[in-house]
Amino acid sequence: SPIVFGLKNKNTSYSDSKGFYMIHPEDQENHLKTLENASRYQKEFHQVYRIIRPIDREIAWIEERGKGIYHKHSGIFEIRGIHWDITAQKEAEDIMRNAEEKYLTKLEQDVDLRTKELKDSKDELEAIYNNTLMSMSVLNPVRDKNNQITDFKIALTNKALEKETGRDDLIGKLYAEEFPGIKKTGLFDLMLRVMETSLPQTSEYFYPYEDFNKWYSCMFVKMGDNLLATNQDISERKIAEQLTTDNSAMIQGIANSAPDMLYAISLDTLQQFYSNNRIEQLVKKTHAEIKKMGRQFFEEFIHPDDKNQFYANLKEFKSGQQKKEIKELAYRLVDAKGKIHWIKTKSAVYIRDEEGFPTHIVG
Numbered sequence: 001s002p003i004v005f006g007l008k009n010k011n012t013s014y015s016d017s018k019g020f021y022m023i024h025p026e027d028q029e030n031h032l033k034t035l036e037n038a039s040r041y042q043k044e045f046h047q048v049y050r051i052i053r054p055i056d057r058e059i060a061w062i063e064e065r066g067k068g069i070y071h072k073h074s075g076i077f078e079i080r081g082i083h084w085d086i087t088a089q090k091e092a093e094d095i096m097r098n099a100e101e102k103y104l105t106k107l108e109q110d111v112d113l114r115t116k117e118l119k120d121s122k123d124e125l126e127a128i129y130n131n132t133l134m135s136m137s138v139l140n141p142v143r144d145k146n147n148q149i150t151d152f153k154i155a156l157t158n159k160a161l162e163k164e165t166g167r168d169d170l171i172g173k174l175y176a177e178e179f180p181g182i183k184k185t186g187l188f189d190l191m192l193r194v195m196e197t198s199l200p201q202t203s204e205y206f207y208p209y210e211d212f213n214k215w216y217s218c219m220f221v222k223m224g225d226n227l228l229a230t231n232q233d234i235s236e237r238k239i240a241e242q243l244t245t246d247n248s249a250m251i252q253g254i255a256n257s258a259p260d261m262l263y264a265i266s267l268d269t270l271q272q273f274y275s276n277n278r279i280e281q282l283v284k285k286t287h288a289e290i291k292k293m294g295r296q297f298f299e300e301f302i303h304p305d306d307k308n309q310f311y312a313n314l315k316e317f318k319s320g321q322q323k324k325e326i327k328e329l330a331y332r333l334v335d336a337k338g339k340i341h342w343i344k345t346k347s348a349v350y351i352r353d354e355e356g357f358p359t360h361i362v363g
Contacts, residue, residue, distance in 0.1 A: 024050035038068035039077035061090040135161035181209025270295040284336035303332035
C-alpha cells in the first residue's frame with residue numbers, strides 16, 4: 001500500500017480522514033457510498049477510483065475489491081480487501097480510446113468524402129450513360145437448373161437504347177425473347193462466350209430482324225455476374241465503305257481498260273504507287289516490281305536523251321515552282337523489247353505536305 005498509494009516518509013497507513021482525502025475529489029462521494037454500503041450490508045464490492053499520491057501529487061488509478069464485515073461482539077464495521085495500481089492500464093486505455101476516436105473521426109470524414117466522391121462519380125457516370133449516342137444496357141443472366149444460361153434479363157437501359165428500339169419498357173424483360181434475332185446472328189453465342197471467359201468481345205453485324213435492318217457495332221463486357229452490352233448504329237459507314245469499294249473497283253476497271261498509261265509517283269522516292277495495265281504490258285513487269293524499282297524504273301526505260309528533261313520536270317513539281325495545274329511533257333520510253341515509244345504526259349499534283357509543297361503527282 002505505501003507504494004501503491006505513494007505515501008510519504010515510509011508510512012504504512014493513513015488515518016481514515018487522511019486516506020479519504022487522497023481520493024480524487026471527483027471520486028470521493030462514490031467511493032464513500034460504496035464502502036458504507038458494503039459495511040452496512042456486509043456485501044462484497046468492486047470499484048475503480050483515482051487518488052492523488054501524497055509523495056508526488058500525481059494522479060493514480062486504483063482498482064479495489066473487498067467485503068464489509070460486522071463484528072457482533074464489538075459492534076464495529078470493518079472493510080477488508082485488496083487494491084492495486086492500474087494507472088498504466090488506464091493510460092493505455094486512454095491512448096487506445098483517443099486513437100480510436102481519432103480513427104473513427106478520420107473514418108467518418110473519409111466516408112463522407114468517399115460518399116460525396118461516389119455520388120459525384122455516380123452522377124457523372126449516369127450523365128455519360130444517358131447522354132452517349134451509343135445504346136447501352138446491363139443484363140442479368142438467367143440460368144436453368146443445370147446452371148446454364150438460357151437468356152438475359154434486362155436490368156438497365158440508357159436513353160440511346162430506348163430511342164433506337166423505340167421502347168421504354170424493356171427493363172425486366174428477357175433479351176432473347178424481345179430480340180430473338182440475336183440467336184440467328186450469333187450474338188447470343190458471343191454473349192455466352194464473354195460470360196464463360198470473362199474476356200470482352202466485339203463484333204460488327206447486320207441485323208435484319210424485328211424491322212431494324214441496320215448494321216451495328218457491339219461490345220460485351222462481363223461485370224461481376226452481369227453483362228454490359230453496347231451497340232452503335234454504323235449503317236452509314238458500312239454503306240459508305242461499300243460504295244467506296246464499288247467505286248474503287250469501277251475506277252480500277254476503267255484504268256486497266258484504258259489504252260493510255262496511268263501512274264501515281266512519289267516525288268521523294270520516285271516510287272510509282274500506282275501503275276495501270278498499259279505500263280505493265282510495255283515493260284513486262286508487275287505493279288509490285290515497278291513500285292519496288294523506284295528511280296531505277298526511269299533509268300532503265302526512259303530514253304537516255306530525255307532523262308534530264310524528265311527529272312527537271314519532276315524537280316519543278318517538288319520545288320513548288322510549277323505554277324500550272326497540269327504540266328505536259330513529251331519524252332521517249334524504251335519498252336522491254338527495246339522498241340521506242342513517244343509518250344506525251346499530262347501530270348498534276350494530288351498530295352501536298354503541311355507547308356503546301358507537292359509530294360505526289362498523277363498522270
